[in-house]
Amino acid sequence: MSTLLALARLRAMRDGTAQRITTVRHCHVAERPMVFIPLKLAGEAAAPLGAMVGTDPGHPRLLVVPQPRNRDLRFAFAGELAEVLLPYIESFQKATETVEKKGGEPYERCLDAPQIVVPNRPAVAFTGLLGRSTRFRRVDGPHPVHPSVPLLGRWLTYFADRAAQPGSSLLLAATEALGAHWATGQSGLEDANLAALMGWIDPPAGMSGRRAAEEAEDPLLWPPAGPATDPGFDNEVLGPAIRAYEDAPTARAVERITQALRTQLEPTWRLMWRAVELLRALPEGSRVRDRWEADRGSFTRFVERLAEGGPPQARRDGAVSAAARLAGLERARAGYDVQRAYDDPLVMAEYRLTGEAFAGVVTSAEPEHFEGEGRSRKLRPLITVRTEDPVRLAPGTVLGSPDRKGHGAEVVGLAGDEITLKIVKGMGRGRTPAPGAVPEPGERVCYTSLTDDFQTSAALPDPEQTPWTHGGPPEEYVPSDDDAREEWE
Amino acid sequence: MNRLDRLRGPVPPRAHDARALAALAANPGCARRALMDAAGVDKDGTARHLGFPAPFGQSQFAITRGNVFEALVKENGCAELLRLLRELLGLPIDQVGYQDVETVGSHLRASHTRTLIDRAARELDAAVFYDHPMLSLQIAGHTAYLEPDVLAFQLGGRFHIVEIKSFSVIDGQAEPEKVAAAARQAAVYVLALRALMADLGHDPERVSHDVVLVCPENFANRPTASLVDVRRQLAVLKRQLVRMTRVDRLLEGLPPELTFSLEPDDEGVPTRSARELAEALGRVPARYAPDCLSTCDMCMFCRDEARACGSTDLLGRQVRDQLGGVSGAAEALGLAEGTIVPGEGQEEIARVLRLANRLREECLR
Ligand code: SF4
Numbered sequence: 001m002s003t004l005l006a007l008a009r010l011r012a013m014r015d016g017t018a019q020r021i022t023t024v025r026h027c028h029v030a031e032r033p034m035v036f037i038p039l040k041l042a043g044e045a046a047a048p049l050g051a052m053v054g055t056d057p058g059h060p061r062l063l064v065v066p067q068p069r070n071r072d073l074r075f076a077f078a079g080e081l082a083e084v085l086l087p088y089i090e091s092f093q094k095a096t097e098t099v100e101k102k103g104g105e106p107y108e109r110c111l112d113a114p115q116i117v118v119p120n121r122p123a124v125a126f127t128g129l130l131g132r133s134t135r136f137r138r139v140d141g142p143h144p145v146h147p148s149v150p151l152l153g154r155w156l157t158y159f160a161d162r163a164a165q166p167g168s169s170l171l172l173a174a175t176e177a178l179g180a181h182w183a184t185g186q187s188g189l190e191d192a193n194l195a196a197l198m199g200w201i202d203p204p205a206g207m208s209g210r211r212a213a214e215e216a217e218d219p220l221l222w223p224p225a226g227p228a229t230d231p232g233f234d235n236e237v238l239g240p241a242i243r244a245y246e247d248a249p250t251a252r253a254v255e256r257i258t259q260a261l262r263t264q265l266e267p268t269w270r271l272m273w274r275a276v277e278l279l280r281a282l283p284e285g286s287r288v289r290d291r292w293e294a295d296r297g298s299f300t301r302f303v304e305r306l307a308e309g310g311p312p313q314a315r316r317d318g319a320v321s322a323a324a325r326l327a328g329l330e331r332a333r334a335g336y337d338v339q340r341a342y343d344d345p346l347v348m349a350e351y352r353l354t355g356e357a358f359a360g361v362v363t364s365a366e367p368e369h370f371e372g373e374g375r376s377r378k379l380r381p382l383i384t385v386r387t388e389d390p391v392r393l394a395p396g397t398v399l400g401s402p403d404r405k406g407h408g409a410e411v412v413g414l415a416g417d418e419i420t421l422k423i424v425k426g427m428g429r430g431r432t433p434a435p436g437a438v439p440e441p442g443e444r445v446c447y448t449s450l451t452d453d454f455q456t457s458a459a460l461p462d463p464e465q466t467p468w469t470h471g472g473p474p475e476e477y478v479p480s481d482d483d484a485r486e487e488w489e
Numbered sequence: 490m491n492r493l494d495r496l497r498g499p500v501p502p503r504a505h506d507a508r509a510l511a512a513l514a515a516n517p518g519c520a521r522r523a524l525m526d527a528a529g530v531d532k533d534g535t536a537r538h539l540g541f542p543a544p545f546g547q548s549q550f551a552i553t554r555g556n557v558f559e560a561l562v563k564e565n566g567c568a569e570l571l572r573l574l575r576e577l578l579g580l581p582i583d584q585v586g587y588q589d590v591e592t593v594g595s596h597l598r599a600s601h602t603r604t605l606i607d608r609a610a611r612e613l614d615a616a617v618f619y620d621h622p623m624l625s626l627q628i629a630g631h632t633a634y635l636e637p638d639v640l641a642f643q644l645g646g647r648f649h650i651v652e653i654k655s656f657s658v659i660d661g662q663a664e665p666e667k668v669a670a671a672a673r674q675a676a677v678y679v680l681a682l683r684a685l686m687a688d689l690g691h692d693p694e695r696v697s698h699d700v701v702l703v704c705p706e707n708f709a710n711r712p713t714a715s716l717v718d719v720r721r722q723l724a725v726l727k728r729q730l731v732r733m734t735r736v737d738r739l740l741e742g743l744p745p746e747l748t749f750s751l752e753p754d755d756e757g758v759p760t761r762s763a764r765e766l767a768e769a770l771g772r773v774p775a776r777y778a779p780d781c782l783s784t785c786d787m788c789m790f791c792r793d794e795a796r797a798c799g800s801t802d803l804l805g806r807q808v809r810d811q812l813g814g815v816s817g818a819a820e821a822l823g824l825a826e827g828t829i830v831p832g833e834g835q836e837e838i839a840r841v842l843r844l845a846n847r848l849r850e851e852c853l854r
Contacts, residue, residue, distance in 0.1 A: 003845045006811035007825055009804045010818050023852060043551030045657035046708055132659065133708050187779035187805035217544070231546030239549050315660045349848035353841070390844065486707060 002350045005183060013185030016208035018200040021183045023346045025282035028169035028292040030115035034088050035060075035272045037119055037265055038126050040227040041068040042234055046129035048077050049229065049238075052265040053084050057273040062265065064258045066245045075145050078134050082148035089114045089155060093303050113170060113292075113299040116159055117276060119194045119225035119268060120175045126227040127171065128160030135312040136486065150312065157313050158302050164329060167291045167336035170299065174275045175225075181282060185210060195222035198271050202278060223264040225271070233264060285343035291336075338450045342402040348446060355392025357448030360385045363418065367438040371422075379431070381423040381438045382412065385445060391419055398424075399447040407437070409447060421447065492740055493528040498750020502529025505633035510626070511673035511722075513729045515784040520739050521775040522785060523729075527628070527736045530749050532786035538751060538759050539767055541789035551655075558655040559638065562703055562712050567618045567639065570651065573703060573714035574641065584616065585641075591621035598623035599634060603685060606640075610691045616641075618651075624681035628733060637678040647697040648686075650678045658704045658713055668702070668717065675700040676722035680730075698723060743772060779805045813838030 008019040034055050041047040047068040054060045061084055065077045096108040118124055135153025137145040159171040179191050184200035190213075191197045199212030216222045219230035229238065237260050245253035317325060341348045341357070351357035366382040393399070397411045399421065408425030428434030439445045505526065513526060525532055536543055562569050566587035574580065593601045602622040609617055619640040626633050639651040652675045656667045679700065683693035699716040706713035749769055751759045759766075770790070777795040781788040795803050799818040802809065815821045815838060823829030824839040825846040831839035 001807040001811055003811045003841050004849060006804070006808045007821075007842065007845045007849060009808055010801070010822050010825075013799070013804065013818050014822060020853065041550050042548035043554035043655060045659060045705070129659065185804070187803060188807070189779040189782060189805065219544075229548070231548040231551075234548035234550055235546070316662075346849070346852040349845075349852050352848055353845055388847075486709070 002353065004346075004350050004353060008183035009185060011185075012183050012200065012209070016185065016210040017203070018182040018184045018209055020181065021346065022181050022282075022285075022340075022344050024285040024344050025279060026167075026180060026285050026288060026340050026343065027172060027177050027279065028115065028284075028288050028295070029276060029280040030112075030169075033115040033117050033172075033276060034085065035117050035269065035276070036085075036123075036127070037225065037268050037272065038123055038130070038227050039229055039261065039264065040126055042229060042231065044068065046126065046133045048074060048130065050261040050265070051077075051081065052269050053081065055088065057269075060265075060269050062258065062262055064254065064261055066249070066254045066257050067242060075134075075137075075149060078130070078149045078152055079146045081130075082146075082152035085116075085152060085155065086148055092299070096300070099297075108300065109293075110296050110300045110303070113296045115170060115172065117172045117174055117177075117272060119272060120173050120192055123225075123227055124160055124163045124171060124173050127156050127163075131156030131158075131160055132315075133486075151306070154306065154312050161313070162295075162298060165298075166329065166333040167339070168295050168298075169288075169292060170295050174272055177279055178275055181279070184213070186213060193217065194225040194268065194271055194275070198275060202274060222267055225268040226265075229264060233260075285340070287339040287343050291339070341448065341450055342400075345402075345446070348402065348448065351448055351450060352389045352446075355390050356450060357446065358385070358387045358389035358391045358393075358419065359444065359446040360387030360389065360417075360419075362439045362441050362443045362445055365438055365441055367433050369422070379427060379433065381427065381433055382420060383409075383423065383439055383445075384418050384420045385447070386418050388417065393419075393449055397449050398451070399449055400451050401445060401447050403439075403445055404437070492745070493736065495746070495748055496524065496528040496750075497530050498748050498752045500531070500751055500753070503531040505529075505626075505628055507635050507637075507674045507677040510628070510633065510635075510677045510726070511670070512784045513726070513733075516776060516778060516781060517725070517729045517732065519776040519781075519785075521770065521773045521791070522787065523733055524736060524739050524773055525749065525787070527733045527739075528749070531751060534751050534759075535749060535766065535770075536786050536788075536790055539763050539770075539790050541787075541793060543786045543788055545786070555655040558705055558710060558712070559653045561710060562653050563620060563639070567620065569712060570618065570639065570641075570703065570714075573712060574649075574701065577701065577714045577716065586617040587620065588617055589620045590623065599625055603689070606682075606685060607689045607691075610686065610689065610695070624678060624685060626677070626681040626684060626730075628730065635678060635681050637675075637682075640682065641701065646695070648682065648695055649697050650675050650682065650700045651703060652678075652700055653703045653712075656704055657707065658715070659707050663704060671702055672700070672717050672719050673722045673726075675702070675717065676719040676726050679719060680723060680726060739773070747772060777802045779803070813841075 005021060008021050012019045032055050034053065035057075036051065036053045038051045039049040041049045048063075048065055049068050050062065050064045052060045052062050063077055063080050063084075065073050067073055092110050092112050092114050095111040097111055098106050099109050100106045116127075118127060131153045133153070134145075134149050135157055137143070137150045137153065139145060139147045139150070162168050163171040163173070175192055175194050175197055178197055178201060179188070182201050184191055184197060186196065186200070193216060195216035196213040199214075199216045200209035203209045203212035219232060223233065224230050238257070241253070241257045241260050245257060247253075316322075341351055345359075348357055348359075352359060362383050363386050364384045369380055369382045371378050371380040391414060393411050393414075395411050395413050399409045399411065401407050401409070404426060406426040407423070409421040409423050412420040412422050414420075423433070423438055427437040509526070513522075516522065522532075525535070533543065567585070571585050588605060590598055590602050590605065598621070602619070602624065605617075605619060605622075622637060622640045624635045624637065626635060637650055638653040641649040641651050652671050654667070654671050656663055679696055679698060682696045686693045686696060698720045699718055701714050702717045703712050703714045705711065747769055749766065750761060751766075752761070754760050767790070771794070775787075775791045775794065777788075777791040777800070781791060785791075792803065801812055801816055801818050801821060809816070812821050813835075815824065815835070820829060821842065824831055824835065825842035827843060827846075
């Protein structure tokens with residue numbers, strides 16, 4: 001948390017409405033995302049109770065497990081979910097492009113990829129658990145399941161794993177995506193309630209965000225966005241309905257449970273699509289495309305892995321690959337932070353606050369300044385920038401700038417509010433700097449010691465690639481019969 | 490009348506269960522809660538009467554599942570538990586006695602448990618599981634009765650607390666918050682059992698700080714056991730209990746007639762108006778933090794109070810940490826916008842806030 005974010009929260013608290021904390025959007029929003037709102041039975045690790053899912057805001061598909069403790073019904077649910085999700089995922093697999101790689105074989109990449117949007121972090125975790133409890137199932141043997149079930153399990157596992165990758169947009173949690181762009185006047189803990197968060201950001205006409213968030217805490221007006229359900233609903237509505245089904249598993253009994261779950265899911269369904277709209281309306285940051293490209297690459301490789309008949313993902317990482325995965329995620333996190341700063345002046349402002357970046361106006365420029373003699377004589381234009389920012393950069397520090405791609409400079413010295421830089425990169429090959437390569441007096445510029453080495457997607461390691469490159473090849477996980485027969489009570 | 494009794498009013502003190510005691514460690518800096526707990530005030534009832542009930546409902550499904558799992562672990566004289574402990578502790582125990590303390594009736598359970606523990610502590614080689622034991626702990630002069638799931642005695646010369654929880658361990662991992670909560674709760678039992686051992690003249694250190702946590706494994710009901718070291722939780726708990734015995738310090742400066750009494754009328758409705766009660770509570774400083782929302786029955790009331798005075802506590806510690814001790818939202822914003830002149834010692838935070846404000850304005854223009 002930076003002082004800038006703290007300030008935004010204070011403002012939100014005073015004004016009663018959420019405050020922007022970015023000037024652009026930093027996540028990808030698909031043209032046709034799939035919204036998935038799973039519910040689980042309280043007290044159970046991964047007993048699905050139902051879900052609302054679909055790509056059309058006007059036509060959600062409602063899936064219901066009338067008795068969540070019944071194993072067959074759970075697998076039937078998994079089968080139905082597969083009916084919705086798998087065709088959606090498959091629809092992105094056909095159209096591909098050929099990517100030329102420097103010093104490597106050209107490879108195929110899907111032109112677009114699926115995007116699943118769930119309400120919150122626990123829904124991401126639950127997606128992973130659903131994947132874990134279905135991916136080892138077999139279509140033959142003692143407890144056969146429909147072939148779509150293990151496939152669904154592998155996809156859900158893939159999406160949940162990928163959600164841990166900073167900057168990935170394949171599986172988004174709405175509360176996190178919204179929270180990355182707006183600050184509310186409540187705590188982060190309370191922001192985990194989607195309805196309350198949306199209340200701050202997008203209150204009904206004539207109502208303050210604060211008031212809307214207060215209302216959103218009433219589970220009767222705004223049922224929780226799942227996967228956990230409201231205990232009051234469990235005790236008063238769902239409990240009796242499930243008992244009625246147990247007494248007589250009729251179509252009417254199923255309908256009663258269906259209606260009950262619909263009341264819990266519909267408000268969240270509407271909120272989710274509103275959230276997608278709000279995010280989509282933000283102008284997209286310029287590096288979002290690069291990251292989505294990395295997502296498309298990752299998706300394509302997983303499609304290939306499935307096609308090659310690879311085994312399901314292991315139950316858990318070995319020690320080496322777990323460490324490598326963590327290190328990979330840390331690098332990705334650092335890269336993602338830098339990218340956001342380069343894309344967004346308001347994010348860069350956090351670094352200006354700490355003195356790792358500054359912005360100001362060029363007061364003088366010497367574009368044809370040279371260093372060295374004879375053959376080692378090099379073009380090293382000098383510029384002086386006046387800034388009010390508290391610069392904390394030592395002479396010799398290498399700087400980049402979000403204003404010019406490939407541009408690099410070095411701190412020469414600081415005097416009062418003026419800082420002198422020498423340009424070392426991005427001037428072209430000529431004896432004089434390429435036009436526009438050296439900032440001119442009067443121009444507003446921004447420089448930072450954060451370096452944008454992370455521009456290419458190759459620098460963002462995919463979790464499924466990390467172990468190979470940084471810990472040796474992981475042991476291949478061979479699922480056993482026990483995995484396939486594992487109980488799901 | 491004792492000041493704490495006056496605070497509580499003419500109603501019986503609220504018994505603390507281990508969950509409530511464990512929660513003490515969650516916000517140790519709050520004088521309001523320390524005082525309410527020391528006096529045995531019914532916080533849940535208080536919050537309800539004030540019109541700010543805590544949103545802590547429990548689903549019947551979760552309760553049922555918990556009971557079913559516990560019964561399974563304890564079936565046939567804890568046969569399953571014995572198997573788990575043998576594997577976990579690597580002990581060659583083949584015979585373990587089983588005693589259900591509950592058979593004696595609830596009013597005798599504590600003293601019966603005491604007798605049994607004394608006997609077990611003397612007979613060095615008897616391995617016994619005690620089901621439904623009852624321990625007690627002194628909280629600021631009141632006795633709190635506690636009901637651990639199972640006590641296991643004399644396994645390898647040590648005494649173990651066994652906690653049975655129905656959250657799952659999947660591929661060796663459970664939700665960290667749930668494990669942490671179980672550890673805090675088990676620490677309360679360890680402390681109580683150690684106190685009893687000391688009281689009986691036995692070495693309290695014979696009670697292991699490693700508690701046995703029994704949970705369902707993966708997606709089935711089959712139990713799995715693991716050892717959880719609760720030394721850290723014990724330390725926090727002890728500190729907080731000592732703090733509560735020094736309630737006189739918290740009482741200093743409070744009017745002697747102050748009371749949070751919920752004395753009911755014939756219909757069971759508290760006779761005191763909610764407004765008066767709120768006023769009385771307002772005399773004791775709280776230290777609201779968003780964490781209260783999951784740990785304290787008074788949370789909705791205290792949050793409302795923090796809102797009314799525009800406290801930055803509402804936004805959470807991370808935000809407060811950025812504000813260098815400025816606790817009012819209006820003050821922090823005033824410093825940021827330059828409408829308030831920084832007081833002594835505030836120059837640095839004011840400079841940072843002003844800069845942050847300028848940067849925000851500049852970027853959002
Ligand atoms: S909710 Fe209130 S009384 Fe309870 S710990 Fe928090 S501040 Fe103290």
